[in-house]
Amino acid sequence: MMKRSQVGFTLIELMIVVGIVGILATIAFANYGDNVTSAKRTDGRTALLNNLTRLEKCKATYGAYNNPACTITANSPDNYYTVAVVSDATSFTLTATAVGSQATNDTDCTALTLTHTGVQSGTGADSAECW
Numbered sequence: 001m002m003k004r005s006q007v008g009f010t011l012i013e014l015m016i017v018v019g020i021v022g023i024l025a026t027i028a029f030a031n032y033g034d035n036v037t038s039a040k041r042t043d044g045r046t047a048l049l050n051n052l053t054r055l056e057k058c059k060a061t062y063g064a065y066n067n068p069a070c071t072i073t074a075n076s077p078d079n080y081y082t083v084a085v086v087s088d089a090t091s092f093t094l095t096a097t098a099v100g101s102q103a104t105n106d107t108d109c110t111a112l113t114l115t116h117t118g119v120q121s122g123t124g125a126d127s128a129e130c131w
Helices: 011-062 100-105
Strands: 081-087 092-098 111-115 120-123
Touching (some): 011 092, 011 100, 011 111
Antiparallel strands (some): 081 092, 092 111
């Protein structure tokens, strides 16, 4: 009579695998959320660069950044940021401030700033990561 060997996993082995998968899923989900929030900053950068182009065109056409004929867009393309400008004839500062879920989720970079000299900066817990 031949003895048949049993093949399979024990309950403890399965629980260890489930635990490891759970830990990996938790880490992956946290990193995914951070990456999505960081990627949405591109929307704010795009808004600033688009308005930079408009203001430079204004300066070339009218001789001043603050000419009434010059306009900026108040919102970023995907509406994650609002854009404000402070300007005079020879200089400007553009600021994109996070709104809605972006403001809630992105504490590392709450606002992006761009000046007429090309200086890029930000505010938040980790402002070095803004640009």
